[in-house]
Amino acid sequence: MRRMRLPAATSVLVLLCASTVFGGDYPPRVGEPHPDVTLPSIEDGAAVSLSQFRGRKLLLIQFASW
Amino acid sequence: MPVWHKASQRWVNDGKLAVVGITQEQHPDRCRLFAQWQQFDWPILHDPIDVTGAMAVPIVMAIDEHGIVRVVNPRVETFETDFLNKTFPPPPDAAAATPVVAQRPDLSELDRTANKLDTIAGWQQYGDALVLWGGVERINNAIEAYRRGLQLAPRDGSLQFRLGVCYRRRYESQLRQEGDFERAVTAWNEALNLDPNHYIWRRRIQQYGPRLIKPYPFYDWIDQAAREVRARGETPLELAVSPSGAEIAQPQRRFSEIGQDETSPDPNGRIHRDKARLIQTEVVVVPPRIKPGESVRVHVTVRPNQTADAYWNNENEPVKLWVETPADWKTDGRLLTAPLGDRPETNEVRSFEFELKSPDNAQDKVRLSTYMLYYVCEGVDGTCLYLRQDIPVDVQFER
Numbered sequence: 001m002r003r004m005r006l007p008a009a010t011s012v013l014v015l016l017c018a019s020t021v022f023g024g025d026y027p028p029r030v031g032e033p034h035p036d037v038t039l040p041s042i043e044d045g046a047a048v049s050l051s052q053f054r055g056r057k058l059l060l061i062q063f064a065s066w
Numbered sequence: 067m068p069v070w071h072k073a074s075q076r077w078v079n080d081g082k083l084a085v086v087g088i089t090q091e092q093h094p095d096r097c098r099l100f101a102q103w104q105q106f107d108w109p110i111l112h113d114p115i116d117v118t119g120a121m122a123v124p125i126v127m128a129i130d131e132h133g134i135v136r137v138v139n140p141r142v143e144t145f146e147t148d149f150l151n152k153t154f155p156p157p158p159d160a161a162a163a164t165p166v167v168a169q170r171p172d173l174s175e176l177d178r179t180a181n182k183l184d185t186i187a188g189w190q191q192y193g194d195a196l197v198l199w200g201g202v203e204r205i206n207n208a209i210e211a212y213r214r215g216l217q218l219a220p221r222d223g224s225l226q227f228r229l230g231v232c233y234r235r236r237y238e239s240q241l242r243q244e245g246d247f248e249r250a251v252t253a254w255n256e257a258l259n260l261d262p263n264h265y266i267w268r269r270r271i272q273q274y275g276p277r278l279i280k281p282y283p284f285y286d287w288i289d290q291a292a293r294e295v296r297a298r299g300e301t302p303l304e305l306a307v308s309p310s311g312a313e314i315a316q317p318q319r320r321f322s323e324i325g326q327d328e329t330s331p332d333p334n335g336r337i338h339r340d341k342a343r344l345i346q347t348e349v350v351v352v353p354p355r356i357k358p359g360e361s362v363r364v365h366v367t368v369r370p371n372q373t374a375d376a377y378w379n380n381e382n383e384p385v386k387l388w389v390e391t392p393a394d395w396k397t398d399g400r401l402l403t404a405p406l407g408d409r410p411e412t413n414e415v416r417s418f419e420f421e422l423k424s425p426d427n428a429q430d431k432v433r434l435s436t437y438m439l440y441y442v443c444e445g446v447d448g449t450c451l452y453l454r455q456d457i458p459v460d461v462q463f464e465r
Binding site: 025026027028029030031032033034035036037038039040041042043047048049050051052053054055056057058059060061062063064065066 | 067070074082083084085086087088089090091094095096097098099100101109110111112113117118119120121123124125126127128129130131132133134135136137138149150157164166167168169170171198199269273282284285287
Protein backbone atom coordinates (compact mmCIF):
# COMPACT_ATOMS: atom_id res chain seq x y z
CA MET A 1 0.00 0.00 0.00
CA ARG A 2 1.24 3.46 -0.77
CA ARG A 3 1.85 5.77 2.15
CA MET A 4 -1.12 7.71 3.35
CA ARG A 5 -1.00 11.47 3.13
CA LEU A 6 -1.66 13.53 6.22
CA PRO A 7 -1.69 17.31 6.30
CA ALA A 8 1.58 18.89 7.30
CA ALA A 9 1.56 20.84 10.53
CA THR A 10 3.47 24.09 10.73
CA SER A 11 2.41 25.63 13.99
CA VAL A 12 0.99 22.79 15.93
CA LEU A 13 -1.91 22.52 18.34
CA VAL A 14 -1.86 19.21 20.16
CA LEU A 15 -5.19 17.46 20.56
CA LEU A 16 -5.55 15.15 23.50
CA CYS A 17 -8.64 13.20 22.63
CA ALA A 18 -10.14 10.03 23.91
CA SER A 19 -12.99 9.02 21.70
CA THR A 20 -15.50 11.78 21.35
CA VAL A 21 -18.84 11.12 22.98
CA PHE A 22 -21.16 11.86 20.12
CA GLY A 23 -24.57 13.29 20.77
CA GLY A 24 -27.55 13.35 18.46
CA ASP A 25 -28.10 11.56 15.21
CA TYR A 26 -25.40 10.49 12.84
CA PRO A 27 -24.61 11.54 10.18
CA PRO A 28 -24.97 15.22 11.05
CA ARG A 29 -27.40 17.21 8.94
CA VAL A 30 -26.20 19.39 6.10
CA GLY A 31 -25.06 22.73 7.51
CA GLU A 32 -24.00 21.23 10.85
CA PRO A 33 -20.38 20.77 11.90
CA HIS A 34 -19.05 17.24 11.84
CA PRO A 35 -17.98 16.27 15.38
CA ASP A 36 -14.27 15.85 15.74
CA VAL A 37 -13.09 12.32 16.34
CA THR A 38 -9.67 10.82 16.96
CA LEU A 39 -9.11 7.21 15.94
CA PRO A 40 -6.16 4.92 15.22
CA SER A 41 -4.97 4.56 11.66
CA ILE A 42 -5.29 1.01 10.35
CA GLU A 43 -1.83 1.36 8.87
CA ASP A 44 0.22 1.92 12.00
CA GLY A 45 -2.18 2.67 14.85
CA ALA A 46 -1.18 6.35 14.92
CA ALA A 47 -3.76 8.80 16.24
CA VAL A 48 -5.52 10.72 13.48
CA SER A 49 -8.07 13.44 14.13
CA LEU A 50 -10.57 14.77 11.63
CA SER A 51 -9.68 18.28 12.78
CA GLN A 52 -6.25 17.74 11.24
CA PHE A 53 -7.97 18.26 7.90
CA ARG A 54 -9.55 21.58 8.83
CA GLY A 55 -8.77 24.13 6.14
CA ARG A 56 -9.19 21.61 3.34
CA LYS A 57 -12.23 20.19 1.63
CA LEU A 58 -12.72 16.66 2.93
CA LEU A 59 -14.48 13.59 1.62
CA LEU A 60 -15.23 11.38 4.63
CA ILE A 61 -16.12 7.79 3.82
CA GLN A 62 -17.52 5.50 6.51
CA PHE A 63 -17.43 1.94 5.26
CA ALA A 64 -16.46 -1.64 6.02
CA SER A 65 -14.57 -4.16 3.96
CA TRP A 66 -17.37 -6.70 4.40
CA MET B 67 -15.82 2.69 -2.14
CA PRO B 68 -13.68 1.83 -5.18
CA VAL B 69 -15.93 4.20 -7.15
CA TRP B 70 -15.10 7.12 -4.87
CA HIS B 71 -11.44 6.15 -4.79
CA LYS B 72 -11.21 6.27 -8.56
CA ALA B 73 -13.25 9.45 -8.90
CA SER B 74 -11.41 11.36 -6.18
CA GLN B 75 -7.84 10.63 -7.32
CA ARG B 76 -7.69 13.56 -9.73
CA TRP B 77 -9.12 15.99 -7.18
CA VAL B 78 -6.71 14.75 -4.53
CA ASN B 79 -3.74 15.01 -6.90
CA ASP B 80 -4.80 18.57 -7.78
CA GLY B 81 -4.79 19.46 -4.08
CA LYS B 82 -8.50 20.25 -4.08
CA LEU B 83 -9.59 17.46 -1.76
CA ALA B 84 -8.51 15.23 1.10
CA VAL B 85 -10.08 11.79 1.55
CA VAL B 86 -10.36 9.96 4.87
CA GLY B 87 -12.03 6.64 5.53
CA ILE B 88 -13.42 5.25 8.78
CA THR B 89 -13.90 1.52 8.82
CA GLN B 90 -16.59 -0.03 10.99
CA GLU B 91 -15.35 -3.53 11.67
CA GLN B 92 -13.83 -5.71 14.33
CA HIS B 93 -10.51 -6.46 12.62
CA PRO B 94 -8.41 -3.58 11.22
CA ASP B 95 -6.04 -5.90 9.37
CA ARG B 96 -8.84 -7.14 7.14
CA CYS B 97 -9.52 -3.59 6.05
CA ARG B 98 -5.78 -3.10 5.53
CA LEU B 99 -5.76 -6.02 3.11
CA PHE B 100 -8.86 -4.61 1.40
CA ALA B 101 -7.14 -1.21 1.06
CA GLN B 102 -3.99 -2.86 -0.29
CA TRP B 103 -6.06 -4.81 -2.81
CA GLN B 104 -8.03 -1.76 -3.92
CA GLN B 105 -4.92 0.44 -3.75
CA PHE B 106 -6.56 3.00 -1.50
CA ASP B 107 -3.90 5.55 -0.62
CA TRP B 108 -5.86 7.72 1.80
CA PRO B 109 -5.84 7.41 5.58
CA ILE B 110 -8.30 4.89 6.99
CA LEU B 111 -9.21 5.04 10.66
CA HIS B 112 -10.43 2.09 12.67
CA ASP B 113 -13.67 2.40 14.62
CA PRO B 114 -14.44 -1.08 15.97
CA ILE B 115 -16.84 0.26 18.63
CA ASP B 116 -18.79 2.72 16.50
CA VAL B 117 -17.83 5.87 18.39
CA THR B 118 -19.38 8.00 15.67
CA GLY B 119 -22.77 6.35 16.24
CA ALA B 120 -23.23 5.47 12.56
CA MET B 121 -26.24 3.18 12.26
CA ALA B 122 -25.22 1.73 8.91
CA VAL B 123 -22.48 2.02 6.30
CA PRO B 124 -21.53 3.23 3.79
CA ILE B 125 -21.96 6.89 4.58
CA VAL B 126 -20.13 9.45 2.47
CA MET B 127 -19.92 13.08 3.51
CA ALA B 128 -18.51 16.16 1.87
CA ILE B 129 -17.15 18.44 4.61
CA ASP B 130 -15.98 21.97 3.89
CA GLU B 131 -12.82 23.73 5.05
CA HIS B 132 -14.56 24.82 8.23
CA GLY B 133 -15.65 21.35 9.25
CA ILE B 134 -19.28 21.83 8.16
CA VAL B 135 -21.10 18.96 6.46
CA ARG B 136 -22.22 20.21 3.05
CA VAL B 137 -23.43 17.07 1.28
CA VAL B 138 -24.41 13.68 2.72
CA ASN B 139 -24.02 10.78 0.29
CA PRO B 140 -22.99 12.98 -2.66
CA ARG B 141 -23.07 11.80 -6.26
CA VAL B 142 -19.81 11.42 -8.14
CA GLU B 143 -21.24 13.04 -11.27
CA THR B 144 -22.25 16.25 -9.54
CA PHE B 145 -19.58 16.36 -6.84
CA GLU B 146 -17.66 19.24 -8.40
CA THR B 147 -20.69 21.48 -8.90
CA ASP B 148 -22.39 20.50 -5.62
CA PHE B 149 -19.29 20.79 -3.47
CA LEU B 150 -15.79 21.00 -4.84
CA ASN B 151 -16.13 24.17 -6.90
CA LYS B 152 -18.27 25.97 -4.36
CA THR B 153 -17.06 28.50 -1.83
CA PHE B 154 -18.44 28.09 1.65
CA PRO B 155 -18.27 31.05 4.05
CA PRO B 156 -16.97 30.36 7.53
CA PRO B 157 -19.59 30.20 10.26
CA PRO B 158 -19.84 33.44 12.27
CA ASP B 159 -18.15 31.99 15.34
CA ALA B 160 -15.41 30.13 13.41
CA ALA B 161 -11.89 30.40 14.76
CA ALA B 162 -8.96 30.53 12.37
CA ALA B 163 -7.88 27.04 11.29
CA THR B 164 -4.83 26.01 13.25
CA PRO B 165 -2.88 22.94 12.22
CA VAL B 166 -3.26 20.22 14.82
CA VAL B 167 -1.61 16.94 15.66
CA ALA B 168 -3.70 14.30 17.37
CA GLN B 169 -2.25 12.37 20.26
CA ARG B 170 -3.34 9.32 22.18
CA PRO B 171 -5.31 10.11 25.31
CA ASP B 172 -3.94 9.85 28.82
CA LEU B 173 -5.41 6.55 29.99
CA SER B 174 -4.45 7.16 33.61
CA GLU B 175 -6.27 10.49 33.63
CA LEU B 176 -9.39 8.93 32.10
CA ASP B 177 -9.18 6.13 34.67
CA ARG B 178 -9.04 8.66 37.52
CA THR B 179 -11.92 10.68 36.08
CA ALA B 180 -14.12 7.63 35.54
CA ASN B 181 -13.56 6.42 39.09
CA LYS B 182 -13.96 9.86 40.63
CA LEU B 183 -17.14 10.93 38.83
CA ASP B 184 -18.64 7.45 38.28
CA THR B 185 -20.75 8.56 35.30
CA ILE B 186 -21.90 6.65 32.23
CA ALA B 187 -19.97 9.01 29.95
CA GLY B 188 -16.85 8.70 32.07
CA TRP B 189 -16.82 4.91 31.94
CA GLN B 190 -17.62 4.91 28.24
CA GLN B 191 -14.80 7.33 27.43
CA TYR B 192 -12.35 5.33 29.50
CA GLY B 193 -13.50 2.05 27.93
CA ASP B 194 -13.33 3.53 24.43
CA ALA B 195 -9.82 4.85 25.02
CA LEU B 196 -8.70 1.45 26.30
CA VAL B 197 -10.13 -0.36 23.27
CA LEU B 198 -8.70 2.11 20.77
CA TRP B 199 -5.35 2.83 22.37
CA GLY B 200 -4.70 0.36 25.16
CA GLY B 201 -3.87 -2.74 23.14
CA VAL B 202 -5.21 -6.19 23.85
CA GLU B 203 -3.26 -6.30 27.11
CA ARG B 204 -5.71 -3.72 28.53
CA ILE B 205 -8.82 -5.53 27.29
CA ASN B 206 -9.81 -6.67 30.78
CA ASN B 207 -9.76 -3.02 31.93
CA ALA B 208 -11.96 -2.07 28.98
CA ILE B 209 -14.44 -4.84 29.85
CA GLU B 210 -14.53 -3.64 33.44
CA ALA B 211 -15.06 0.00 32.36
CA TYR B 212 -18.03 -0.90 30.16
CA ARG B 213 -19.47 -3.14 32.85
CA ARG B 214 -19.25 -0.26 35.32
CA GLY B 215 -21.07 1.92 32.79
CA LEU B 216 -23.73 -0.75 32.32
CA GLN B 217 -24.28 -0.91 36.07
CA LEU B 218 -25.37 2.73 35.79
CA ALA B 219 -27.27 2.27 32.50
CA PRO B 220 -28.23 -1.37 31.91
CA ARG B 221 -30.27 -0.44 28.84
CA ASP B 222 -27.48 1.39 27.04
CA GLY B 223 -27.17 -0.43 23.72
CA SER B 224 -23.92 1.25 22.70
CA LEU B 225 -22.23 0.07 25.90
CA GLN B 226 -23.55 -3.46 25.31
CA PHE B 227 -22.21 -3.40 21.74
CA ARG B 228 -18.81 -2.16 22.89
CA LEU B 229 -18.70 -4.84 25.58
CA GLY B 230 -19.35 -7.47 22.89
CA VAL B 231 -16.46 -6.13 20.82
CA CYS B 232 -14.18 -6.50 23.84
CA TYR B 233 -15.23 -10.09 24.56
CA ARG B 234 -14.67 -11.09 20.94
CA ARG B 235 -11.27 -9.39 20.96
CA ARG B 236 -10.30 -11.22 24.15
CA TYR B 237 -11.59 -14.50 22.67
CA GLU B 238 -9.16 -14.07 19.79
CA SER B 239 -6.22 -13.26 22.07
CA GLN B 240 -3.92 -15.12 24.44
CA LEU B 241 -6.05 -13.73 27.30
CA ARG B 242 -9.14 -15.63 26.19
CA GLN B 243 -11.43 -17.01 28.82
CA GLU B 244 -13.93 -19.80 28.40
CA GLY B 245 -17.24 -18.39 27.24
CA ASP B 246 -15.87 -15.17 25.71
CA PHE B 247 -17.36 -15.72 22.27
CA GLU B 248 -20.74 -16.53 23.80
CA ARG B 249 -20.50 -13.40 25.96
CA ALA B 250 -19.77 -11.34 22.85
CA VAL B 251 -22.78 -12.70 21.00
CA THR B 252 -25.00 -12.22 24.06
CA ALA B 253 -23.89 -8.59 24.44
CA TRP B 254 -24.39 -7.84 20.74
CA ASN B 255 -27.79 -9.48 20.87
CA GLU B 256 -28.73 -7.41 23.91
CA ALA B 257 -27.66 -4.24 22.09
CA LEU B 258 -29.76 -5.22 19.09
CA ASN B 259 -32.78 -5.95 21.27
CA LEU B 260 -32.47 -2.44 22.67
CA ASP B 261 -32.26 -0.92 19.18
CA PRO B 262 -33.24 -3.32 16.38
CA ASN B 263 -32.66 -0.60 13.76
CA HIS B 264 -28.93 -0.43 14.34
CA TYR B 265 -27.38 -2.14 11.36
CA ILE B 266 -23.78 -1.90 12.55
CA TRP B 267 -24.76 -3.96 15.57
CA ARG B 268 -26.89 -6.31 13.49
CA ARG B 269 -24.03 -6.98 11.09
CA ARG B 270 -21.73 -8.07 13.92
CA ILE B 271 -24.13 -10.91 14.78
CA GLN B 272 -24.81 -11.75 11.14
CA GLN B 273 -21.07 -12.04 10.61
CA TYR B 274 -21.07 -15.17 12.75
CA GLY B 275 -24.68 -16.21 12.18
CA PRO B 276 -26.59 -18.61 9.94
CA ARG B 277 -26.70 -18.24 6.18
CA LEU B 278 -30.44 -17.59 6.11
CA ILE B 279 -29.97 -14.23 7.85
CA LYS B 280 -26.79 -13.16 6.06
CA PRO B 281 -27.20 -10.20 3.71
CA TYR B 282 -23.88 -11.00 2.02
CA PRO B 283 -20.87 -13.22 2.66
CA PHE B 284 -18.78 -10.60 4.50
CA TYR B 285 -15.21 -11.80 3.93
CA ASP B 286 -15.37 -14.07 0.89
CA TRP B 287 -13.22 -11.55 -1.01
CA ILE B 288 -10.07 -12.31 0.99
CA ASP B 289 -8.71 -15.15 -1.16
CA GLN B 290 -9.32 -13.20 -4.35
CA ALA B 291 -7.65 -10.12 -2.85
CA ALA B 292 -4.57 -12.11 -1.83
CA ARG B 293 -4.34 -13.71 -5.30
CA GLU B 294 -4.61 -10.40 -7.12
CA VAL B 295 -2.15 -8.67 -4.79
CA ARG B 296 0.37 -11.47 -5.40
CA ALA B 297 -0.22 -11.19 -9.15
CA ARG B 298 0.89 -7.55 -8.90
CA GLY B 299 4.15 -8.74 -7.34
CA GLU B 300 3.25 -7.60 -3.84
CA THR B 301 2.93 -9.60 -0.65
CA PRO B 302 -0.60 -9.61 0.76
CA LEU B 303 -0.81 -8.18 4.26
CA GLU B 304 -1.24 -10.90 6.85
CA LEU B 305 -4.41 -11.34 8.85
CA ALA B 306 -4.18 -11.72 12.61
CA VAL B 307 -7.33 -13.85 12.65
CA SER B 308 -8.44 -15.76 9.58
CA PRO B 309 -12.15 -15.52 8.80
CA SER B 310 -14.27 -18.34 10.20
CA GLY B 311 -16.61 -20.44 8.10
CA ALA B 312 -19.51 -18.18 8.99
CA GLU B 313 -17.61 -15.14 7.82
CA ILE B 314 -17.06 -16.46 4.31
CA ALA B 315 -20.26 -18.48 3.89
CA GLN B 316 -22.61 -17.40 1.15
CA PRO B 317 -26.10 -16.20 2.08
CA GLN B 318 -28.93 -18.62 1.56
CA ARG B 319 -32.62 -18.23 0.86
CA ARG B 320 -33.56 -21.82 1.59
CA PHE B 321 -31.99 -24.13 4.12
CA SER B 322 -29.90 -26.85 2.47
CA GLU B 323 -30.03 -30.09 4.38
CA ILE B 324 -26.81 -32.08 4.01
CA GLY B 325 -25.67 -35.44 5.27
CA GLN B 326 -29.00 -37.24 5.59
CA ASP B 327 -27.41 -40.46 4.34
CA GLU B 328 -24.55 -40.37 6.82
CA THR B 329 -24.55 -42.89 9.62
CA SER B 330 -23.54 -42.36 13.21
CA PRO B 331 -19.94 -43.49 13.83
CA ASP B 332 -20.78 -44.66 17.36
CA PRO B 333 -24.53 -45.38 17.36
CA ASN B 334 -24.54 -47.39 20.58
CA GLY B 335 -22.19 -45.16 22.52
CA ARG B 336 -19.55 -47.87 22.99
CA ILE B 337 -16.52 -45.59 22.79
CA HIS B 338 -15.20 -44.58 26.22
CA ARG B 339 -16.04 -41.07 27.34
CA ASP B 340 -13.34 -38.46 27.91
CA LYS B 341 -13.93 -38.25 31.66
CA ALA B 342 -10.64 -36.41 32.28
CA ARG B 343 -11.65 -33.73 29.75
CA LEU B 344 -8.42 -34.10 27.81
CA ILE B 345 -10.17 -32.11 25.12
CA GLN B 346 -11.95 -28.93 26.14
CA THR B 347 -14.97 -27.80 24.16
CA GLU B 348 -16.85 -24.57 23.78
CA VAL B 349 -20.20 -24.23 22.02
CA VAL B 350 -21.67 -20.94 20.81
CA VAL B 351 -25.05 -20.67 19.15
CA VAL B 352 -25.63 -17.62 16.94
CA PRO B 353 -28.00 -15.90 17.37
CA PRO B 354 -28.57 -16.87 20.99
CA ARG B 355 -32.38 -16.80 20.67
CA ILE B 356 -34.55 -17.38 17.61
CA LYS B 357 -38.19 -17.65 16.63
CA PRO B 358 -39.58 -21.09 15.81
CA GLY B 359 -38.80 -22.02 12.21
CA GLU B 360 -35.60 -19.96 12.13
CA SER B 361 -32.06 -21.28 11.96
CA VAL B 362 -28.89 -20.94 14.03
CA ARG B 363 -25.22 -21.40 13.31
CA VAL B 364 -23.39 -23.49 15.87
CA HIS B 365 -19.70 -22.88 16.51
CA VAL B 366 -17.91 -25.73 18.29
CA THR B 367 -14.34 -24.93 19.31
CA VAL B 368 -12.16 -27.72 20.68
CA ARG B 369 -8.64 -27.72 22.07
CA PRO B 370 -6.38 -30.07 24.02
CA ASN B 371 -6.36 -29.38 27.73
CA GLN B 372 -2.99 -27.77 28.44
CA THR B 373 -3.30 -28.37 32.16
CA ALA B 374 -3.52 -32.10 31.44
CA ASP B 375 -0.66 -31.84 28.89
CA ALA B 376 -2.93 -33.28 26.21
CA TYR B 377 -2.21 -33.37 22.47
CA TRP B 378 -4.06 -34.36 19.34
CA ASN B 379 -2.77 -37.63 17.97
CA ASN B 380 -2.43 -37.01 14.24
CA GLU B 381 -1.32 -40.51 13.22
CA ASN B 382 -4.92 -41.64 12.98
CA GLU B 383 -8.12 -40.51 11.30
CA PRO B 384 -9.36 -36.92 11.74
CA VAL B 385 -11.55 -35.72 14.60
CA LYS B 386 -15.23 -36.34 13.88
CA LEU B 387 -18.30 -34.49 15.08
CA TRP B 388 -21.69 -36.16 14.75
CA VAL B 389 -24.82 -34.02 14.86
CA GLU B 390 -28.00 -35.76 15.97
CA THR B 391 -31.20 -33.86 15.26
CA PRO B 392 -34.70 -34.49 16.63
CA ALA B 393 -37.57 -35.07 14.24
CA ASP B 394 -38.49 -32.02 12.15
CA TRP B 395 -35.09 -30.41 12.69
CA LYS B 396 -32.64 -30.06 9.82
CA THR B 397 -28.87 -29.67 9.71
CA ASP B 398 -26.40 -28.80 6.98
CA GLY B 399 -23.70 -30.95 8.51
CA ARG B 400 -24.42 -34.37 9.98
CA LEU B 401 -20.88 -35.78 10.12
CA LEU B 402 -18.11 -33.19 10.26
CA THR B 403 -14.36 -33.65 10.36
CA ALA B 404 -11.50 -31.33 11.28
CA PRO B 405 -8.14 -31.50 9.49
CA LEU B 406 -5.21 -33.26 11.14
CA GLY B 407 -2.18 -31.36 12.40
CA ASP B 408 1.10 -31.32 10.51
CA ARG B 409 3.08 -33.27 13.16
CA PRO B 410 2.37 -36.51 15.04
CA GLU B 411 1.23 -34.56 18.10
CA THR B 412 -0.15 -31.05 18.06
CA ASN B 413 -2.28 -28.96 20.38
CA GLU B 414 -3.92 -26.40 18.08
CA VAL B 415 -7.48 -25.17 18.33
CA ARG B 416 -9.88 -26.89 15.96
CA SER B 417 -13.36 -25.77 15.11
CA PHE B 418 -16.55 -27.05 13.59
CA GLU B 419 -19.46 -25.01 12.32
CA PHE B 420 -22.86 -26.24 11.27
CA GLU B 421 -26.36 -24.90 10.99
CA LEU B 422 -29.63 -26.10 12.42
CA LYS B 423 -33.10 -25.24 11.24
CA SER B 424 -35.82 -25.48 13.85
CA PRO B 425 -39.39 -26.60 13.23
CA ASP B 426 -42.26 -24.12 13.34
CA ASN B 427 -43.60 -25.58 16.59
CA ALA B 428 -40.38 -25.40 18.61
CA GLN B 429 -40.52 -23.55 21.91
CA ASP B 430 -38.58 -22.66 25.08
CA LYS B 431 -35.29 -24.52 24.90
CA VAL B 432 -34.36 -27.58 22.85
CA ARG B 433 -31.24 -29.58 23.65
CA LEU B 434 -29.66 -31.34 20.70
CA SER B 435 -27.09 -34.09 20.97
CA THR B 436 -23.77 -34.00 19.27
CA TYR B 437 -20.69 -35.97 20.03
CA MET B 438 -17.06 -35.88 19.02
CA LEU B 439 -14.66 -38.79 18.47
CA TYR B 440 -10.93 -38.17 18.62
CA TYR B 441 -7.49 -39.57 19.20
CA VAL B 442 -5.77 -37.76 22.04
CA CYS B 443 -2.46 -38.29 23.83
CA GLU B 444 -1.61 -37.64 27.44
CA GLY B 445 1.68 -35.82 26.92
CA VAL B 446 4.11 -36.00 23.99
CA ASP B 447 5.07 -39.68 23.49
CA GLY B 448 2.55 -40.50 26.22
CA THR B 449 -0.47 -42.78 26.15
CA CYS B 450 -2.84 -42.15 23.27
CA LEU B 451 -6.53 -42.90 23.52
CA TYR B 452 -9.56 -42.97 21.26
CA LEU B 453 -12.34 -41.17 23.11
CA ARG B 454 -15.80 -39.74 22.78
CA GLN B 455 -17.20 -36.56 24.22
CA ASP B 456 -20.90 -35.76 24.24
CA ILE B 457 -21.51 -32.10 23.49
CA PRO B 458 -25.02 -30.78 24.10
CA VAL B 459 -26.21 -27.85 21.99
CA ASP B 460 -29.00 -25.74 23.46
CA VAL B 461 -31.17 -23.71 21.11
CA GLN B 462 -33.32 -21.12 22.87
CA PHE B 463 -36.54 -19.71 21.51
CA GLU B 464 -38.07 -16.31 22.00
CA ARG B 465 -41.21 -16.25 24.07
